[in-house]
Amino acid sequence: MKKNIRVVQYGVGPIGAGIVRLMREKKALEIIGAIDKDPAKAGKDLGEVVGAPDAPWGVIVSGDAGKILGQKADVVIHTTSSYLPNVVDQLMECIEAGSCVVSTCEELAYPFRKHPQISARLDAEAKDWGVALVGTGVNPGFVMDKLVLTLAAVSQRVDSARAIRIVDASNRRLPLQKKIGAGMTVEEFGAQVAAGVIKHHGLPESIAMVADGLGFAVDDITETIQPVVAHAPVKTEFLEVAPGQAAGVHQIARGFANGVEKIYMELQMYVGAPESSDTVELAGNPDIKLTVPGGTHGDVATASVVVNCIPAILAAPAGLRTSRDLPMCFFPPSAKP
Amino acid sequence: MKKNIRVVQYGVGPIGAGIVRLMREKKALEIIGAIDKDPAKAGKDLGEVVGAPDAPWGVIVSGDAGKILGQKADVVIHTTSSYLPNVVDQLMECIEAGSCVVSTCEELAYPFRKHPQISARLDAEAKDWGVALVGTGVNPGFVMDKLVLTLAAVSQRVDSARAIRIVDASNRRLPLQKKIGAGMTVEEFGAQVAAGVIKHHGLPESIAMVADGLGFAVDDITETIQPVVAHAPVKTEFLEVAPGQAAGVHQIARGFANGVEKIYMELQMYVGAPESSDTVELAGNPDIKLTVPGGTHGDVATASVVVNCIPAILAAPAGLRTSRDLPMCFFPPSAKP
Numbered sequence: 001m002k003k004n005i006r007v008v009q010y011g012v013g014p015i016g017a018g019i020v021r022l023m024r025e026k027k028a029l030e031i032i033g034a035i036d037k038d039p040a041k042a043g044k045d046l047g048e049v050v051g052a053p054d055a056p057w058g059v060i061v062s063g064d065a066g067k068i069l070g071q072k073a074d075v076v077i078h079t080t081s082s083y084l085p086n087v088v089d090q091l092m093e094c095i096e097a098g099s100c101v102v103s104t105c106e107e108l109a110y111p112f113r114k115h116p117q118i119s120a121r122l123d124a125e126a127k128d129w130g131v132a133l134v135g136t137g138v139n140p141g142f143v144m145d146k147l148v149l150t151l152a153a154v155s156q157r158v159d160s161a162r163a164i165r166i167v168d169a170s171n172r173r174l175p176l177q178k179k180i181g182a183g184m185t186v187e188e189f190g191a192q193v194a195a196g197v198i199k200h201h202g203l204p205e206s207i208a209m210v211a212d213g214l215g216f217a218v219d220d221i222t223e224t225i226q227p228v229v230a231h232a233p234v235k236t237e238f239l240e241v242a243p244g245q246a247a248g249v250h251q252i253a254r255g256f257a258n259g260v261e262k263i264y265m266e267l268q269m270y271v272g273a274p275e276s277s278d279t280v281e282l283a284g285n286p287d288i289k290l291t292v293p294g295g296t297h298g299d300v301a302t303a304s305v306v307v308n309c310i311p312a313i314l315a316a317p318a319g320l321r322t323s324r325d326l327p328m329c330f331f332p333p334s335a336k337p
Numbered sequence: 338m339k340k341n342i343r344v345v346q347y348g349v350g351p352i353g354a355g356i357v358r359l360m361r362e363k364k365a366l367e368i369i370g371a372i373d374k375d376p377a378k379a380g381k382d383l384g385e386v387v388g389a390p391d392a393p394w395g396v397i398v399s400g401d402a403g404k405i406l407g408q409k410a411d412v413v414i415h416t417t418s419s420y421l422p423n424v425v426d427q428l429m430e431c432i433e434a435g436s437c438v439v440s441t442c443e444e445l446a447y448p449f450r451k452h453p454q455i456s457a458r459l460d461a462e463a464k465d466w467g468v469a470l471v472g473t474g475v476n477p478g479f480v481m482d483k484l485v486l487t488l489a490a491v492s493q494r495v496d497s498a499r500a501i502r503i504v505d506a507s508n509r510r511l512p513l514q515k516k517i518g519a520g521m522t523v524e525e526f527g528a529q530v531a532a533g534v535i536k537h538h539g540l541p542e543s544i545a546m547v548a549d550g551l552g553f554a555v556d557d558i559t560e561t562i563q564p565v566v567a568h569a570p571v572k573t574e575f576l577e578v579a580p581g582q583a584a585g586v587h588q589i590a591r592g593f594a595n596g597v598e599k600i601y602m603e604l605q606m607y608v609g610a611p612e613s614s615d616t617v618e619l620a621g622n623p624d625i626k627l628t629v630p631g632g633t634h635g636d637v638a639t640a641s642v643v644v645n646c647i648p649a650i651l652a653a654p655a656g657l658r659t660s661r662d663l664p665m666c667f668f669p670p671s672a673k674p
Binding site: 022025138142143146147149150151152153154155156157158213214215285286288289290291292293294296297300301303304305307308309324325326327328329330332333334335 | 638645
């Protein structure tokens with residue numbers, strides 16, 4: 001058995017940096033390289049780029065993906081874009097280096113409906129190279145899909161499923177507060193939605209995963225994006241929202257089978273939410289409900305899910321996997337590879 | 338691909354009967370035989386024994402395990418005893434017939450500490466025959482272990498874990514109400530505990546599974562069993578409990594690492610409980626909590642978990658598996674094998 005699991009980080013933005021810091025705590029992991037084209041990061045020490053107290057680490061961030069992937073890591077952690085077509089070449093390069101991949105690309109979490117050809121291509125290539133890849137994170141990847149399917153393990157019959165995630169974004173990073181439109185006028189918000197800028201990615205992917213896992217013949221997935229409008233002023237560390245302005249997003253996605261709504265997913269992510277929470281409800285035999293009071297913190301939880309997934313993806317059969325297939329669990333810091 | 342998954346039911350008590358009724362609803366499953374030595378059942382039609390509205394099914398319950406197992410089912414559902422040493426020969430016979438096994442034997446759920454030799458023997462035999470076996474159910478197998486480990490997927494660090502299950506037994510079957518000591522004097526209850534009659538099995542197994550999954554070096558597992566004493570009269574469909582009598586069991590199990598409590602599990606199962614609930618709490622980064630208000634109904638959920646586990650055990654690598662390894666999910670009634 002190898003002494004260490006050799007890891008490369010592909011993309012050192014805020015999520016990638018959080019993942020890197022968490023990976024550093026796992027004895028079984030050796031971070032052998034990092035890729036980022038940003039000139040503010042390339043050439044710098046990875047520990048310094050991610051703000052680690054024990055920096056420098058002696059691992060230099062490189063803009064040359066081919067060079068770093070050529071080191072043939074056991075697994076590449078990929079955090080560069082939400083859109084699968086944008087990253088398919090990056091993923092193929094990882095696969096062809098013989099590395100497993102865990103990616104936060106939301107469209108990779110369950111890509112079979114929106115991108116059937118890319119899915120088939122990635123699956124075939126991964127099988128050819130004997131590696132597995134998965135797109136995961138907290139949402140999509142956990143709270144609105146894996147947790148729904150896990151709860152369904154105690155169900156004799158499921159008629160419909162609901163997942164509601166309310167996130168108070170008040171203490172989240174500025175890019176996230178901006179990304180959800182906090183502080184915009186309702187008109188600006190609408191324009192940003194129309195331009196595709198404001199959007200949480202992944203609800204249709206979660207709907208598709210749940211539909212297939214519960215055996216629902218969902219033939220139509222809809223999605224709406226509206227602002228949560230502030231009724232009172234909200235002030236965060238970074239910005240202020242006046243009454244009447246957008247405080248964040250309110251997205252609703254639905255899955256219909258033959259005109260009947262079978263899956264409902266609602267995401268409210270805004271500054272000033274009274275309380276965060278995740279709720280899953282299954283109607284059937286029995287009716288059953290699960291709540292995570294206080295919710296799961298998106299950035300913290302995404303880093304967790306991704307890093308905790310590393311042993312599972314290394315153990316998985318070759319090919320394109322999803323969090324539906326994998327036993328989601330914890331990666332103890334002291335674990336041996 | 339085969340048209341059907343061929344299943345044998347081994348043990349047709351209340352839990353086995355519930356499993357059989359649920360299996361009947363899954364299009365992919367063909368129940369080819371059933372084993373029970375009880376003369377009141379052997380020789381009768383399985384559908385009639387389990388009270389199915391569409392009986393008879395043309396499947397006769399047999400007391401001859403060898404004959405039924407000789408039909409080489411794809412999977413045997415085994416529900417005969419809580420004690421692993423009592424059933425190891427039955428499990429070996431299933432394995433040697435080339436069948437995968439899903440068993441409700443609580444001690445099989447995570448048998449490595451209490452029964453290391455039997456565990457090794459079952460694992461080796463299963464690998465020799467190319468089949469997988471698992472012990473599972475709602476508890477152990479789901480609410481106090483798998484759900485804990487699944488929730489830990491969003492954790493960066495886990496310092497300790499708690500699982501608390503409160504079950505109102507008022508509407509459960511009479512054997513269960515008797516098994517938990519409802520209606521006994523406190524002295525009778527104590528005697529029945531001492532005799533090993535009153536006990537919910539599986540808490541130490543859940544502790545061991547969680548300890549290994551979270552990387553806790555648990556070196557001591559303790560367990561206490563006390564009565565829940567009724568303060569007011571309780572009346573169920575089957576029995577009455579007077580104030581001062583036992584209404585049910587209160588079990589607490591703890592896992593210690595080097596003298597420090599790392600895992601706490603508490604089970605209260607009694608008639609007249611104000612509300613059933615399952616709660617999981619992880620202390621660490623982040624602190625996180627999950628609740629199932631109303632709880633998971635033991636008999637309904639055990640049948641669910643067992644039947645839903647069938648596709649996963651058929652897909653699992655050969656050997657002795659646990660619910661820790663398997664993706665717990667739902668088995669859609671319309672699913673094809």
